[in-house]
Amino acid sequence: MKRIIVLVAALFSAALVPQIAGAQASTPAGDPVKGAQKVQMCQGCHGIVGWRTAYPEVYRVPKLSGQNAAYIVAALKEYKSGDRSHPSMKAIAASLSDTDMLNIAAYYSQTPLTTAAQ
Template sequence: MGILMMKRLLLTILFIAPIVVNAGPSSQAAWTSKTLKFVKNGNLDKGRELAGSCTSCHGDKGQGMKEETMDDETLPAIPALAGQVATYTYKQLRDYFNGDRSHESMTSIAKGLSEQDAADLAVWYASLPLPVNKSPGQKFARAEKMVEQGDGKRILPPCFVCHGAKGQGEKQDIPALAGQQADYFTRTLLAYKNGQRHNDIYSRMRLIAGQLSDAEIRELAQYYQQLK
């Protein structure tokens, strides 16, 4: 399948998604040239300073944390932020602020951040190197096929069309996936799949995740975690 065909397939999904998934506005983010410039010009030094209060959860290098079980209680994985596309991080913080995305801790934290704070944090984390989470010897044939070829029978475009050949993400609202904590990745796609999370513009990830099996989601998570 050629690149042009892939992009047409993706456009088809974008057009039918709002019809297939009936939901309210997914986000109040508006990617105007002014907003893009605002995020790009975020203050790295201020972002580094603000990130000091984020290290207990997201790690001293923005590497996130794996899911852990302590005293019979499961502590959910915390996402890696290092190397993340700045506009994506900014959007998530503003979505928490606006109520388009909900999380017991992050919502209250984001409510205390100004738009400038969100931009500063976003560019700081984007400046950090991607986490390294290699999986020596592991094979991910099914995930690699989905990333490189997609599945035309299910109208699923290859993951690389949006997220890049190396999982680096793209500008605006398409996140980097390389190095992301696998447990967090899995939980995120399952949340899109069951409709628990709905701040994806045009319902893109809800439509895609809804057609993936749980096993496919877990393998994709492991595949992207070990990319760098």
């Protein structure tokens, strides 16, 4: 009897695992560790609390840390597509793949706002 239970349990989990793996693949989540490797190029502007850019005009740089991941991805896609226009951000977003955007968004959404890392 015990053997049958083990067999049924093994069959059940074997049938379930591919479904779980499939569900994860269809809703990709960013990797914050990979995101951290990409944010050096963002920190020059987004890394200082209250920082303002001087180009193309004096402009307050919005904070990214603690920001919602979906919001960050949506914003980057809008800069890339031209739906949002800002020359520096358009150039930066154009250099990022969809995976880069997810990873960066995962990093920033999980990094609390401090004075050291915005």
